[in-house]
Amino acid sequence: MNLLLLAIIAAAIPAGTSLLLAALGEILTERSGVLNLGIEGIMLTSAVCSFAVAYHSDNLLLGVLTGALVGSVLSFVHAFLTVSLHTDQIVTGLAITIFGTGLSAFLGQRLGPEGGSLVGLTGPSFEKISWPGLTANPDIAAILQQDIMTYTTLLLVPVISIFLTRIQEGLNLRAVGENPRAADALGVNVTKLRYRYTIIGGSLAGLAGAHLSLAYTPGWTEGLTGGRGWIAIALVVFATWNPSRALVGAILFGSINALQFRLQAMGTTISPAFLGMLPYASTIFVLIIITRWESARKRSSAPAALGVPYSRE
Amino acid sequence: MLITLEKRLERPGYLSALVTTVSMIGAFLIGAILLLLLGANPITTYHAMFVGSLGNKGSVIDTLVKATPLMLTTLAVLAAFKMRFWNIGAEGQLAVGAIGASGVALFWAQSLPDPLIIPVMMVAAIAAAAIWGLVPALLKIWGISELLTTLMTNYIAILWVEHLYTGPWKDPKGFGFPGSAQFSDPAWLPYITGRLHIGVVFAVIAAFALWFFLSFTKWGYEVTVIGENPKTARYAGINIHRNILIIMLVSAGLAGLAGMTEVAGIAHRLQKGVTAGYGYQAIMIAWLAKLNPWAALFVSVLFAALLVGGDQLQITAGLPSSVALILQGTILLTVLGGEILTDYKVVIHRRATV
Numbered sequence: 238m239n240l241l242l243l244a245i246i247a248a249a250i251p252a253g254t255s256l257l258l259a260a261l262g263e264i265l266t267e268r269s270g271v272l273n274l275g276i277e278g279i280m281l282t283s284a285v286c287s288f289a290v291a292y293h294s295d296n297l298l299l300g301v302l303t304g305a306l307v308g309s310v311l312s313f314v315h316a317f318l319t320v321s322l323h324t325d326q327i328v329t330g331l332a333i334t335i336f337g338t339g340l341s342a343f344l345g346q347r348l349g350p351e352g353g354s355l356v357g358l359t360g361p362s363f364e365k366i367s368w369p370g371l372t373a374n375p376d377i378a379a380i381l382q383q384d385i386m387t388y389t390t391l392l393l394v395p396v397i398s399i400f401l402t403r404i405q406e407g408l409n410l411r412a413v414g415e416n417p418r419a420a421d422a423l424g425v426n427v428t429k430l431r432y433r434y435t436i437i438g439g440s441l442a443g444l445a446g447a448h449l450s451l452a453y454t455p456g457w458t459e460g461l462t463g464g465r466g467w468i469a470i471a472l473v474v475f476a477t478w479n480p481s482r483a484l485v486g487a488i489l490f491g492s493i494n495a496l497q498f499r500l501q502a503m504g505t506t507i508s509p510a511f512l513g514m515l516p517y518a519s520t521i522f523v524l525i526i527i528t529r530w531e532s533a534r535k536r537s538s539a540p541a542a543l544g545v546p547y548s549r550e
Numbered sequence: 551m552l553i554t555l556e557k558r559l560e561r562p563g564y565l566s567a568l569v570t571t572v573s574m575i576g577a578f579l580i581g582a583i584l585l586l587l588l589g590a591n592p593i594t595t596y597h598a599m600f601v602g603s604l605g606n607k608g609s610v611i612d613t614l615v616k617a618t619p620l621m622l623t624t625l626a627v628l629a630a631f632k633m634r635f636w637n638i639g640a641e642g643q644l645a646v647g648a649i650g651a652s653g654v655a656l657f658w659a660q661s662l663p664d665p666l667i668i669p670v671m672m673v674a675a676i677a678a679a680a681i682w683g684l685v686p687a688l689l690k691i692w693g694i695s696e697l698l699t700t701l702m703t704n705y706i707a708i709l710w711v712e713h714l715y716t717g718p719w720k721d722p723k724g725f726g727f728p729g730s731a732q733f734s735d736p737a738w739l740p741y742i743t744g745r746l747h748i749g750v751v752f753a754v755i756a757a758f759a760l761w762f763f764l765s766f767t768k769w770g771y772e773v774t775v776i777g778e779n780p781k782t783a784r785y786a787g788i789n790i791h792r793n794i795l796i797i798m799l800v801s802a803g804l805a806g807l808a809g810m811t812e813v814a815g816i817a818h819r820l821q822k823g824v825t826a827g828y829g830y831q832a833i834m835i836a837w838l839a840k841l842n843p844w845a846a847l848f849v850s851v852l853f854a855a856l857l858v859g860g861d862q863l864q865i866t867a868g869l870p871s872s873v874a875l876i877l878q879g880t881i882l883l884t885v886l887g888g889e890i891l892t893d894y895k896v897v898i899h900r901r902a903t904v
Contacts, residue, residue, distance in 0.1 A: 274697075314883065324886040327636060327697070328837050332882040335830055339875025343588065346870040352589070464705050471698045510713030517705040520698065521689075528694045 240376060245495045246488070247379035251365075251453055253491025254387045255280070255445040255462075259469035260476065260483040261390075261397055262441025266312075267473060268401065269434040270414040270542040274330025275315050276442045277466025278337020283307040283446030285341045285355065288457045289348035292360035300361075301386070301447045308443020309436045311337060316435035320428055323546040334466070342459050355457045362455035363448075384452045386444070393441075397480040410434055414540035417547040427547050442466065464517065471520045475527050477538035486523075493519050555894040566840070566892050573888030577881040584876060590869055599873075602862025603855035609862070611744045615816065617847075617854035619644065621753035622808035623832035624839070624846045625760050630801040632764060632841055634777045635794060639686060639700030640805040641829025642707030643679040647806025648813045649711060650678030652820040655737035655813070656719065656730055664736040671737060672810055679806020680799045682707065687798035691791045708825050715820045729821030739815040749811030754847065756804060761843040773797060805829065827875075834882040853878055 259276055266273045283304040291300025315333055318324045349355040363384035372378050400407040410430055412420040417427045449465070450457055468490060476482035497512045505512075531537060582592035603613050623640040630637035651671040659667050686699040714730070721731040739747040764770035772793055776783040783790060812824055835853055839845035860874030 318883065318887050322887050322890045324889065325837075328833070329883070329886055331638070331830075331833050332879055332886065335834060336876060336879025336883065338827075338830075339872045339879055342872035343870045343876060346872070347588065464702075467698065467701050471702075474695070474698070508713055508717060510709045510717070513709045514706045517702040520702050524694050524698060525689065525692070529692070532693050 241499070243376040243380065245492050245499060247376070248495035248498070249488050249491030250380065250383055251387055251491070252494040253487035253489075254383075254390050255448045255453060255465055256469050256472055256490055257394075257483060257487035258390050258445035258448060259442045259466060260472040260487060261393055261480055262308075262438035262445070263470055263473045264438075264476070264478055264480060264483060265397065265410070265434045265441070266438030267543055268414045268478060268540055269410050269431045270417060270540055270545065270547070271316065271319060271431050271435045272326045272330065272544045273312060273315055273333075273435060273438060273442075274327060274470065275311060275333030275337065275439075276330075276469055277462060277464065278334035278341075279308050279311045279439055279442045280337075280446035280449070280462045280466045281341035281460070282311060282337040282344070283443035284450040284461050285344045285348065285446075285457050287443075287447035288360055288450035288455075289344065289355055291451055292349075292355070292358060295361055297361050297363060297451060300451050301444065304443040304447030304451075305440040306443070308446070309440040312435050312439020312442070313432075315439070316432045319546065320431045320435070323548070326544050326546075338460075341461075345457050345459055356459070357456070359456060361451070363452035386448045386452055390444075390448075391484070394480050394484045401480070411540070414542055417542050417545075421547075421549065431547075442469075445469070468516060468520050471524055474539075475523050477527070477531070478540065479538075489523075490516060490519070555890070556897050558893060558895050561892060569888050569891045570838075570840075570885055572891075573885040574881060576888065577877070577884035580884060581877045581880050584880065585873070590867075590873070594867060595863060595869060595873065598863050598866045599856065599859025602866065603857075603859035608744065609858065611746045613851060613855045613858045614750055615745055615747070616857050617850045618747075618749040618753055618815070619808040619812050619828045620831060620835060620850040620854055621750070621847055622756060622811065623805050623828045624835040624850055625753070625756050625843055626801045626804035626808070627829075627832045628836040628839070628841050628843060628846055629760060629764070629773075629804070630797050631836055632777050633773045633793065633797050634780075635690070635797055635801075636695075636697045637683070637686075637700050637798065637801050638697060638833065639683065639703045639802070639829070640808075640832050641825055641827065642700075642704035643683050643802040643805035644809040644812070644829055645704075645707040645711045645825045646682040647675035647679040647809025648820060648824045649714060649809070650674040650676075650806065651810035652714075652719070652730060652733075652813050653678075655733040656820075659734055659737050667736045668739065668814065671814055672807060675806045675810035676803040677806075679809065680803040683798045683802025683805075684795070687794050690794055704829065711820065711824060712822075715822070719820060721819070729817075730819045733814065733818045737814055738818055739811060745816075747811065747815035749815045752807060752811060753850075756807070757843040757847050760800075760804075764843070769793075769796070805832075831878060834878060838882060838885055 263276060286307045287300040287304035290303040291297050311333060315329055318329045319326045346354045363386055365382045365384055367382055371381060409425045413425060413427050413430045421427050449461055472483055472486040475486045493515050497515050500512055501509060585592040585595050603609055623644060626640050627637050651674055654671045654674045662670060686696045689699050690696045716728045719730045721729060739749055741747050772788045776790055776793055813820055831853055835846060835849045839849045856874040856877055860871035863869045863873055864871045
């Protein structure tokens with residue numbers, strides 16, 4: 238049983254990487270007071286563009302950078318509409334997701350060799366880094382040996398934590414999300430920060446898409462993300478807008494994913510459809526737990542100005 | 551010269567319609583630029599889409615057939631949005647409605663008198679979807695945001711439909727084809743002309759009913775007040791919890807009806823493609839229609855034309871049909887952005903007068 242647990246954790250970490258990246262990005266965006274529901278569409282579009290660039294250039298780094306770039310362009314559109322034009326954040330985000338879903342499907346059929354399809358092609362992908370002599374135990378080694386994007390993502394957790402609690406810009410960011418009027422009065426540029434962290438958040442979502450198509454499930458199929466963008470948004474709520482709790486959540490959801498495949502591989506009699514429902518049902522379950530827990534403590538962790546446009550008038 | 555935005559002191563009635571129209575034209579221009587960037591000729595693309603969707607009687611019928619589930623799901627989410635209850639789950643509710651209707655057609659139709667089969671399928675679809683929608687509504691009353699719960703129920707419902715038509719409900723005589731057995735004739739929705747089934751009539755009746763109830767009844771008034779200002783609603787003694795339950799029963803029920811018209815009007819079996827993203831497009835249509843049921847019908851036809859035109863594009867121009875989704879998204883984003891012009895006006899000053 239212990240071995241099974243170790244194996245699940247080993248599979249949970251790479252499965253959780255894209256969730257963690259997207260959730261960390263959304264934490265930054267939402268801490269500035271902007272709700273970006275376009276994550277799912279951004280992840281899809283970035284995934285297909287990253288894969289296409291990596292496939293044609295045979296350069297993984299270029300693919301990853303493309304993912305971040307696509308994420309920042311799409312989230313710039315979200316920032317422009319919601320921050321500058323004061324559109325409804327929920328509807329705008331949904332529109333970006335639908336737009337991204339269509340765009341990714343289109344690009345997936347056009348960016349292949351000679352303007353053809355990308356589906357089913359094999360391109361370069363990130364390998365797990367092996368550390369010779371690290372540990373004699375192969376199960377522990379399986380946990381420690383991950384791809385470079387996963388290591389970098391794990392490194393981002395303390396970086397963003399420190400940023401939000403110790404660095405002036407991070408504190409300004411939180412002030413903008415809690416009380417933009419007060420922050421403005423203190424000389425913080427609300428608009429600039431909201432733009433900046435919506436774009437940075439979107440580029441992290443773009444990296445999440447790149448991790449899917451270049452590392453976790455290398456290649457492109459339509460609807461590759463399978464709702465991971467939405468689960469990442471739920472993770473932000475679960476994590477109470479806190480990066481280290483997002484790590485816990487990502488591993489938890491990664492485990493559910495891993496468990497699902499493990500049970501399937503073990504030849505369980507449970508239908509694959511019901512196993513497939515696990516992540517979504519767990520998301521609802523986790524939202525119930527965290528909401529009830531917060532309301533029992535009579536507090537809310539959500540940034541107070543989340544979803545509210547700001548203008549000086 | 552200096553360009554500034556000034557808040558409008560008065561808003562003429564025609565302004566909103568004018569801004570929307572200009573934004574839509576803008577959307578097609580932006581769409582044209584996107585198409586150019588994607589390596590497609592915008593003029594031939596638009597021409598092929600227009601001819602394919604509205605060019606002759608057959609294609610108009612195709613467009614209306616496609617518009618039917620869009621109309622019903624749009625009315626579904628529109629009712630909920632009126633209360634600012636974010637039901638993003640119409641896609642899944644449509645799927646569950648399809649399950650309810652198919653269940654009746656496949657397993658109960660033999661023991662029912664023929665004229666009763668369609669009404670029972672409708673009731674089953676509406677009831678199944680309403681019960682499905684009740685889960686996020688009850689959770690909302692318990693404080694859990696409906697935005698994510700309704701969304702998650704989509705994925706669960708779609709997996710459930712797939713499970714049924716590839717597993718227990720699969721046609722044993724279907725040569726391994728993933729789908730249920732075909733419904734018997736009395737379970738088919740009657741046709742008006744060609745492929746156009748009477749589902750579109752259901753949609754128009756639903757639009758009328760929704761418009762009537764929202765505009766002229768106490769319930770509609772309560773829904774509007776809750777949507778505009780929940781605090782006022784609470785002070786006025788409106789029972790918000792009860793209204794959440796009612797609006798979700800209505801909303802999910804309408805989406806469920808869309809599932810019924812899809813299986814009983816087009817596929818005549820439960821099979822792949824019953825959930826084709828209508829529930830998500832409905833969100834965009836409802837917003838573009840400014841939550842007006844009548845406008846929703848027209849925008850549904852426009853969006854259906856884009857979809858049918860997109861399918862034609864695949865055949866005639868070899869372009870992926872997803873062009874339609876890209877254009878739909880662009881239209882909504884442009885119209886959303888354009889709305890600022892209904893609140894503000896652009897003023898151009900000569901430098902000397904500033």
